[in-house]
Amino acid sequence: xxxxxxxxxxxxxxxxxxxxxxxxxxxxxxxxxxxxxxxxxxxxxxxxxxxxxxxxxxxxxxxxxxxxxxxxxxxxxxxxxxxxxxxxxxxxxxxxxxxxxxxxxxxxxxxxxxxxxxxxxxxxxxxxxxxxxxxxxxxxxxxxxxxxxxxxxxxxxxxxxxxxxxxxxxxxxxxxxxxxxxxxxxxxxxxxxxxxxxxxxxxxxxxxxxxxxxxxxxxxxxxxxxxxxxxxxxxxxxxxxxxxxxxxxxxxxxxxxxxxxxxxxxxxx
Numbered sequence: 001x002x003x004x005x006x007x008x009x010x011x012x013x014x015x016x017x018x019x020x021x022x023x024x025x026x027x028x029x030x031x032x033x034x035x036x037x038x039x040x041x042x043x044x045x046x047x048x049x050x051x052x053x054x055x056x057x058x059x060x061x062x063x064x065x066x067x068x069x070x071x072x073x074x075x076x077x078x079x080x081x082x083x084x085x086x087x088x089x090x091x092x093x094x095x096x097x098x099x100x101x102x103x104x105x106x107x108x109x110x111x112x113x114x115x116x117x118x119x120x121x122x123x124x125x126x127x128x129x130x131x132x133x134x135x136x137x138x139x140x141x142x143x144x145x146x147x148x149x150x151x152x153x154x155x156x157x158x159x160x161x162x163x164x165x166x167x168x169x170x171x172x173x174x175x176x177x178x179x180x181x182x183x184x185x186x187x188x189x190x191x192x193x194x195x196x197x198x199x200x201x202x203x204x205x206x207x208x209x210x211x212x213x214x215x216x217x218x219x220x221x222x223x224x225x226x227x228x229x230x231x232x233x234x235x236x237x238x239x240x241x242x243x244x245x246x247x248x249x250x251x252x253x254x255x256x257x258x259x260x261x262x263x264x265x266x267x268x269x
Contacts, residue, residue, distance in 0.1 A: 017206070020195070024206040028192040029106035031114050038117035039137055039188075040065040042108045044101055045124055048077035054124050057085060057170060060130050062136040067112055068117070069095040070102045072246040102197045106172075113191040116245050117144075120188040121200065125242040126153065127170060132236060139213075140188070140237050148210035149201060150218050152185040153239035169242065176240075183232050186239060213237055 009021050013249060034259040041063045045051060055066060067088055070077060082172040084090035091112075095104055105121055112119070115177040118140055120128055128151060130139055143149050187210055202210055209217040 023205045027113065028190065031192070035117050035118040037065040039063050039118045039120070039140055040067060041120045042067040042105065043122055043124055044069040044071050044095065044104045046071045046073050047079070048073060048075055048080045050079060051080050051124060053169050054127070055090070057127055057173065059089065061134060063120070065088070065116065066090045067093070067108050069093045069263070071100055071164065075101055089252060094213055101200050105197050105200070109191045109194045117190060118188050119191050120186065122239070126186060127240040130237050131234065136237070146189050146211050147205045147208040148189040148204060150185050150187055150210050150212045151237045151239050152180065152183070152212070152234060153241040154180060154234070155182065156240055156242050170240070180232055185232070203231050208239075229239050
């Protein structure tokens with residue numbers, strides 16, 4: 001495409017998007033510093049066996065609210081969730097259907113954009129934490145000028161277990177790959193600036209780009225381009241992503257990724 005045509009298309013895109021960008025900025029200014037929650041987590045679930053571990057862990061590092069979408073659970077999660085709901089810590093939404101993750105995330109952004117400055121979008125086998133300190137909030141406060149923050153993950157395998165130990169999943173699975181073979185992670189976003197959700201990892205934003213903790217911009221359409229993020233950073237925040245099933249009674253390895261046997265892993269968090 002000639003440079004002149006490219007410039008014209010950029011100008012047209014700017015004009016078309018300007019009202020939506022302005023609306024997102026106005027929304028942010030309306031609620032900034034007045035949100036009920038600073039750091040929340042959104043997840044879609046269909047089993048609850050280890051949900052208590054996941055909630056307790058993230059509440060312990062500073063998440064003050066959870067937007068949970070019940071995707072056709074079959075094991076009566078109310079027994080686990082009732083105390084959290086009664087305490088006002090969990091909002092539970094019933095959401096049936098298959099392959100609903102992006103739709104759930106979009107609903108969360110549209111519905112709860114006033115409620116939280118940051119929303120992390122995680123799975124129930126992913127645990128967000130800082131290797132430097134317990135509380136995550138002081139770290140997130142460093143990125144208030146950003147619209148999205150990418151946190152890279154380490155993949156954890158079965159740690160030598162064939163059957164699941166009778167302890168929390170955090171205590172049970174402690175062995176991970178020494179260096180990431182799949183450079184990926186999950187996003188924590190300001191919901192006012194989310195434009196669309198092309199995948200579950202990185203969101204398209206109206207204003208700015210998602211950055212990692214080094215401040216490197218990671219545009220969503222080049223998220224998996226190793227030229228953009230060839231050196232993932234784990235210094236301030238990281239995600240412990242479990243490759244074993246946390247919703248069944250037995251350890252099952254991933255067919256496509258990750259270390260499963262102790263000899264291929266490192267005893268590091």
